[in-house]
Amino acid sequence: MGSRFALVLVGLLACTKAPPAPSAPAPEETAAVKAPPPAPPAPPAPPATPQVTVQMTAATLGDACGSAATPAPKSAIKADRASDDPSDSMQRSSVAKAKRACEPTSMQLAISSAAGGAAVQLGVKKVELYDDAGTLLGELMSRSPSTWSSTGAYQAWDEKVAPAQQLSVTYSLTAPDWSKVKDRWNKTYVLKAVLTVGGSEQTVQRDVQVMATTSLPPGVKT
Numbered sequence: 001m002g003s004r005f006a007l008v009l010v011g012l013l014a015c016t017k018a019p020p021a022p023s024a025p026a027p028e029e030t031a032a033v034k035a036p037p038p039a040p041p042a043p044p045a046p047p048a049t050p051q052v053t054v055q056m057t058a059a060t061l062g063d064a065c066g067s068a069a070t071p072a073p074k075s076a077i078k079a080d081r082a083s084d085d086p087s088d089s090m091q092r093s094s095v096a097k098a099k100r101a102c103e104p105t106s107m108q109l110a111i112s113s114a115a116g117g118a119a120v121q122l123g124v125k126k127v128e129l130y131d132d133a134g135t136l137l138g139e140l141m142s143r144s145p146s147t148w149s150s151t152g153a154y155q156a157w158d159e160k161v162a163p164a165q166q167l168s169v170t171y172s173l174t175a176p177d178w179s180k181v182k183d184r185w186n187k188t189y190v191l192k193a194v195l196t197v198g199g200s201e202q203t204v205q206r207d208v209q210v211m212a213t214t215s216l217p218p219g220v221k222t
Contacts, residue, residue: 056204062103115164120198185212
């Protein structure tokens with residue numbers, strides 16, 4: 001009797017014992033399961049399309065002429081109107097030299113703006129002159145901006161560019177310091193301008209040839 005009661009008691013204890021709880025995952029495994037995948041990198045922003053484009057269409061490298069070319073003296077003008085007497089050939093030659101004695105330094109720009117948006121301000125930050133070997137010869141100062149108008153002449157320009165506008169503008173420049181250049185003639189130079197256009201910068205440049213003026217020998221009619 002006592003042994004049967006002991007067996008029954010052992011059986012009841014075995015039935016009422018709870019099963020073992022499942023083991024919890026390691027912290028590393030939980031973090032690996034719950035972490036979201038990394039976001040793909042954002043695509044690069046497309047390059048901004050410039051609203052205003054500028055090109056240097058022409059440039060002249062001359063001398064310091066002031067506001068206007070030096071007029072020919074009256075004696076030279078009189079000689080220019082003289083007869084074809086060979087004795088006047090030297091005077092006529094001096095007239096020709098006086099007419100072409102001073103060629104101002106300048107640059108011309110073609111400006112094009114896209115439609116839409118607002119007007120932008122253009123400015124010349126600096127203008128540099130280089131020789132054909134890339135050596136900097138000096139910096140030229142810009143002045144007197146003007147634009148070609150519908151009247152067929154240049155007029156003063158406030159350097160503002162409106163939307164959907166096509167402009168042909170010119171700047172007078174100070175002359176290069178030719179004393180620093182050995183034999184300036186019959187060479188090619190590079191004129192480079194850095195412009196500010198609505199808060200950004202644009203660089204334009206152009207090759208410029210400086211050719212020696214050929215003078216006719218005395219007595220040759222022109």
